[in-house]
Amino acid sequence: MASEDATGGVNIDTMHQFMVRPLFGEGAVHWYTPTNVTLWMGIAVVCTVLLLVMGTRGRAIVPSRIQSVAELAYGFVYKMVEDVSGRDGLKYFPYIMSLFIFIVFANFLGLIPGAFTTTSHLAVTATMALAVFIGVTVLGFVKHGASFLSLFWITAAPLALRPILAVIEVISYFVRPVSHSIRLMGNMMAGHAVMKVFAGFAGVLGVGAVFPVVAIGAIYALEFLVAFIQAYVFAILTCVYLRDALHPHH
Amino acid sequence: MEGDIVQMGAYIGAGLACTGMGGASVGIGHVVGNYISGALRNPSAAASQTATMFIGIAFAEALGIFSFLVALLLMFAV
Numbered sequence: 001m002a003s004e005d006a007t008g009g010v011n012i013d014t015m016h017q018f019m020v021r022p023l024f025g026e027g028a029v030h031w032y033t034p035t036n037v038t039l040w041m042g043i044a045v046v047c048t049v050l051l052l053v054m055g056t057r058g059r060a061i062v063p064s065r066i067q068s069v070a071e072l073a074y075g076f077v078y079k080m081v082e083d084v085s086g087r088d089g090l091k092y093f094p095y096i097m098s099l100f101i102f103i104v105f106a107n108f109l110g111l112i113p114g115a116f117t118t119t120s121h122l123a124v125t126a127t128m129a130l131a132v133f134i135g136v137t138v139l140g141f142v143k144h145g146a147s148f149l150s151l152f153w154i155t156a157a158p159l160a161l162r163p164i165l166a167v168i169e170v171i172s173y174f175v176r177p178v179s180h181s182i183r184l185m186g187n188m189m190a191g192h193a194v195m196k197v198f199a200g201f202a203g204v205l206g207v208g209a210v211f212p213v214v215a216i217g218a219i220y221a222l223e224f225l226v227a228f229i230q231a232y233v234f235a236i237l238t239c240v241y242l243r244d245a246l247h248p249h250h
Numbered sequence: 251m252e253g254d255i256v257q258m259g260a261y262i263g264a265g266l267a268c269t270g271m272g273g274a275s276v277g278i279g280h281v282v283g284n285y286i287s288g289a290l291r292n293p294s295a296a297a298s299q300t301a302t303m304f305i306g307i308a309f310a311e312a313l314g315i316f317s318f319l320v321a322l323l324l325m326f327a328v
Contacts, residue, residue, distance in 0.1 A: 083301055178319065179312040186318055233308050240305055 014196040018120055018189065037124070040116045044105040052101070073101065077235065084239035088246055095135075096242075099128060100235040107188060107227035111220070119230075120188040122181060129181035132238050140245035151248035180237055187230045191223045256328075264324040267317045274314020281306040 023034045055070025063071060077097045081089050103119060110117025118124050140148040152169040153162060198219065201212040285303045289296035 080301065083298075084305075175312075175316070179315045182315045182319055183308070183311060186315060229304075233304055236301060236304055237308055 014193040014200075017116070017192060017196060020121070036116045037118050037121065040109060040118050041106065041124075044102055044109055044118065047105045047109070048101050077101075080232075080236060081239055084236060085243045085246065089239065089242050092242055096235055096238050099132075099238060100231055103128075103184070103231040103234055104228065107231055108224075110188065110192070111223060111227060117188050117192055119184055120192060122185045125181040125185045126177070128234075129177040132180065132241060133177040136238075136241045136245045139242075140248060143246065144248055148245070148248050151244060155249075176241065180234070184230050184234055187226055191219070191226055195219055195223070260324045260328045264321040267321040267324065270317025270320075271314045274311050274317070277310035277313070278307050281310055 020029055020035050020037055022029055023036060023039055029035055051066065051073075052070055055066045058064060058067055060067060074097070077100050078090075078093060081093045081096055085092070106119045106124075107117070109115055110119065140151070152166045152173070154165050154169070155162075157165055195216055198212045198216045202209040202216070205212065281303060285296075285299065285306075289299075
């Protein structure tokens with residue numbers, strides 16, 4: 001985001017926008033300090049509550065605009081869980097809906113100029129990814145006991161290949177939270193840093209600044225798309241992991 | 251002096267690690283391109299397969315993310 005510290009130099013600090021600062025005063029950030037991350041996560045939660053509570057309050061047969069948006073979001077996620085996880089995955093629909101709506105709002109609020117993108121921090125995305133990973137693993141063992149481990153023993157493959165495949169499957173299972181969290185964080189951080197870099201170009205080019213400004217407009221549109229797609233991908237991967245936990249037998 | 255060479259190696263390695271993202275971009279292009287060509291042949295089946303396409307994209311992208319991770323580790327952890 002082009003912010004007040006864009007002083008026209010090329011040595012513009014692209015990472016400055018991701019600094020975690022205390023909301024009140026200066027000083028060290030402890031785990032209990034209210035920071036700008038706290039503020040923008042809180043705004044995301046408030047927006048979620050406003051959309052879904054205000055949207056479903058009227059329960060009109062001909063929905064108002066906000067009710068249509070809430071119904072659209074609900075139906076979209078419901079169909080995704082049903083398609084990917086199967087009907088018995090619908091029991092876990094509220095969790096996936098919460099994740100999806102929260103990430104959508106966190107991403108979109110981060111696009112407001114001057115705002116803070118909470119999902120550009122690995123601490124935020126890794127918490128959500130680890131919650132999914134641990135929850136899904138516990139669910140698999142609770143539902144299937146030790147036979148959940150057959151997820152790693154692919155009976156469709158020839159017997160000689162199975163031990164090798166089992167090693168690969170175990171590795172790919174344990175890097176899931178890594179790729180799950182870094183995908184969201186990397187996409188958010190990189191997109192916002194690119195916009196800041198182009199803002200730096202606009203500062204030094206003088207009259208030619210019109211080109212980077214047009215480019216920022218295009219990148220902003222792309223980021224709008226990416227913000228939604230990454231929330232969708234996060235939710236759909238959660239559904240895939242859930243399906244593996246519910247049906248571990250290939 | 252020795253520390254400087256180590257740091258230089260880390261930075262060069264971080265830059266080289268980013269070439270792995272090129273592989274991820276080829277993979278994603280392949281997935282989406284094949285999806286489009288299939289969707290144009292049979293548009294009625296396309297809508298039901300968008301979720302599969304996004305899962306494919308996510309899996310192809312994961313390997314690019316690992317190269318990004320290696321670059322981050324070299325920049326900040328080594």
